[in-house]
Amino acid sequence: MSERVKKIVSTALVVMLVLGVAGCGQGSNGSKEFAPKYSSDTEYKLSIVGTYSNFESLESALERFYEHYPKGEIQYTYLDDYSNTIEQALAGQEPPDIYFVKPWMYGDAQLGSVFDSAEVLSDPELKIDLDCIRPGVRWEMNNGEILTLPIFATSYGMLVNMDIFEKENLKVPKTFEELKQACEKLKAAGYDSPVMGANTNTTPGIGYAFAYPMFAKAVKDDRSIENDLNNLVPSAGETMRESLTRLKEFVDSGCIDVDKCAAEIEDDYNAVIMRFFEGDVPMMLCSGDVVSGTKKRESKSEAFTENPFKYDFYVAPSGDKGGYYMDSMSILFCVNKNSENLDMTNEFIRFLTSEKELGLMAQEKRLITPTKDYSLDEVYASLSGFPEDRTINFSDTEILDTAVKEFRAAAYAVINGKMTVDEAVAGYGTISGK
Numbered sequence: 547m548s549e550r551v552k553k554i555v556s557t558a559l560v561v562m563l564v565l566g567v568a569g570c571g572q573g574s575n576g577s578k579e580f581a582p583k584y585s586s587d588t589e590y591k592l593s594i595v596g597t598y599s600n601f602e603s604l605e606s607a608l609e610r611f612y613e614h615y616p617k618g619e620i621q622y623t624y625l626d627d628y629s630n631t632i633e634q635a636l637a638g639q640e641p642p643d644i645y646f647v648k649p650w651m652y653g654d655a656q657l658g659s660v661f662d663s664a665e666v667l668s669d670p671e672l673k674i675d676l677d678c679i680r681p682g683v684r685w686e687m688n689n690g691e692i693l694t695l696p697i698f699a700t701s702y703g704m705l706v707n708m709d710i711f712e713k714e715n716l717k718v719p720k721t722f723e724e725l726k727q728a729c730e731k732l733k734a735a736g737y738d739s740p741v742m743g744a745n746t747n748t749t750p751g752i753g754y755a756f757a758y759p760m761f762a763k764a765v766k767d768d769r770s771i772e773n774d775l776n777n778l779v780p781s782a783g784e785t786m787r788e789s790l791t792r793l794k795e796f797v798d799s800g801c802i803d804v805d806k807c808a809a810e811i812e813d814d815y816n817a818v819i820m821r822f823f824e825g826d827v828p829m830m831l832c833s834g835d836v837v838s839g840t841k842k843r844e845s846k847s848e849a850f851t852e853n854p855f856k857y858d859f860y861v862a863p864s865g866d867k868g869g870y871y872m873d874s875m876s877i878l879f880c881v882n883k884n885s886e887n888l889d890m891t892n893e894f895i896r897f898l899t900s901e902k903e904l905g906l907m908a909q910e911k912r913l914i915t916p917t918k919d920y921s922l923d924e925v926y927a928s929l930s931g932f933p934e935d936r937t938i939n940f941s942d943t944e945i946l947d948t949a950v951k952e953f954r955a956a957a958y959a960v961i962n963g964k965m966t967v968d969e970a971v972a973g974y975g976t977i978s979g980k
Contacts, residue, residue: 578675580897582614590618590890595635596646596877597628603910610906611897620894633659636882643885644895647694647878649685649940650947661693665883665892668692672892678901682873682939683916694878695899696916698908700834701872701929702755703862704741709855710828718860718928722792725863729801732828739803741796742821743831744814745962749950750833751814752807753793753957756862759870759938760789761953766942776946783974786953790960790967792864797961802831804961815839823847825855831862835876837925838912860928871929871937876913951978 594604601622608620625631628646635642636659647664651657667674668691676684676692683696706718714735719725725741732740743752764785765772774782797804811817814832819839822830824847837859844850861869879898885891897903901915905922908915915922920930955978959965970977 578900580614580900580903583893583896584615584890586615587617588615588890590615590887592618592620592644592887592891592894593623593640593642594620594644594879595623595625595632595642597625597648598646598877599624603907606910607898607903607907610903611894614897615890615893618890629657633657636660636663641882641884643882643887643891644879645882647880649875649878660880663882663884664693664880665885665888666691666693667695667881667895672896674892674896674899676899678899678904678917680873680916680918682937682941683875685875685878685940694880695895696875696878697898697904698876698911698913699916700838700874700876700913701859701861702749702759702833702874703831703860703869703871704743704755705822705830705832705837705840706858706860707822707825707828707855708858709825710737718858719863720868721863722796722866725796725801726799728828729799733800737826737828739806739827741802741829741831742807742811742827743802744811744818745804745808745958746814747954747958748814749954750818750831750836751954751958752802752804752831753961754954755831755833756796756864757789757793757957758950758953759861759872760792760864761786762872762938762943762945763865763870763936764788765945766938769943772944775949776944778948778952778975780972780975783956783971786956786974787967787971789864790956790970793957794960794967796864816843819843820847822857823850825849825853834859834874834914840925841912857925858928859925861932865936868933868936871932873937873939875916875940954978 604622625635632645636645647660651660668676679696683699684692685694685696686692711718714732716728716731719728729740743755744750745752748754765775771782771785775785796802811821815836816839818830818832818836820843821827823843861871863869879895881891881895901917901919904917905915905919909923912923912925914926914929920926952974956965956970959977960967960970965973
């Protein structure tokens with residue numbers, strides 16, 4: 547195996563726990579308790595490959611699985627340059643039993659075998675409880691089959707310093723008008739830039755995190771525009787107008803000081819978190835993937851260690867009636883239908899597919915659970931019961947990476963004064979290449 551491949555091995559060291567009640571039952575969160583299908587003496591060796599160099603939440607799930615099946619080993623392998631190595635791994639002499647997929651891989655001709663090799667997890671004979679998965683992240687193929695198990699979900703929005711809002715006697719804004727009013731009061735209280743974020747042309751950056759969900763909602767409402775957007779037809783740029791106009795209004799209103807963000811936040815991940823932990827930023831635009839890094843960095847921030855505060859994640863209130871929630875998939879598992887250990891592979895997937903297990907994994911990683919229950923991590927509590935009419939699910943749009951890059955470039959140009967909204971709309975199809 548290439549030197550670029552790093553292995554993280556978790557071995558079964560935990561003794562089988564004696565279950566007090568045999569068979570299926572109901573857990574405290576309403577999901578069915580896992581009932582092992584095979585003998586606890588079953589020996590097995592499984593392999594998982596993916597894109598995370600550190601996958602501690604999986605390690606924890608493996609330990610819980612070993613409580614049922616202690617005489618086995620599940621090995622996780624990080625593959626460098628994943629999109630160019632996963633097909634080789636599947637075609638190799640020791641193919642993985644489970645492997646990562648991401649939504650953008652579907653439809654890529656060079657990654658066809660990734661989905662061709664996937665077992666149909668919705669096959670009733672497998673008895674995998676996919677009903678616990680939130681409808682918005684259940685990925686059904688055109689024929690209705692489900693090939694993937696979402697492990698983590700993500701979104702775009704903002705981290706909110708709840709202590710500041712309590713101190714200033716303010717409520718977290720739900721609409722754009724409320725956002726402007728809150729920012730006026732926060733500026734009067736001495737917060738120069740009530741909202742901050744990374745001034746970058748990336749998905750966690752200011753423009754994308756604030757305005758892209760509104761753009762996606764426009765596409766959801768008129769899917770006839772998708773082909774032209776994806777093919778970079780100039781006239782399709784008109785679809786960006788509403789979201790870019792609102793983004794420009796957001797900057798012009800003084801809610802955010804873009805220059806201050808550029809000067810104080812040097813990257814769209816670590817610097818965003820560490821600047822937020824300084825404790826003087828009421829709202830920090832970001833993605834769920836950025837939020838996932840907060841837990842580990844709390845102890846690394848001297849300011850946060852000395853003066854900890856409560857923080858939560860909210861959808862950015864860009865719309866007149868409220869913000870837009872992008873219910874997006876982050877990481878999914880596929881089962882290799884050609885696995886030599888298919889029975890125990892499916893047993894592990896069946897174990898994992900529950901509100902409890904997926905919720906615990908998401909909580910440890912601090913990403914959004916793919917299940918219907920947001921309650922395990924209160925950081926994301928605001929997403930529970932979010933209005934369906936302002937939620938954009940995976941199946942609601944098919945905006946390809948070409949169009950996404952064009953919107954990101956347009957948003958970045960608008961907030962930095964390099965383009966007017968009219969120029970960005972008219973220049974659609976040429977902006978990201980400049």
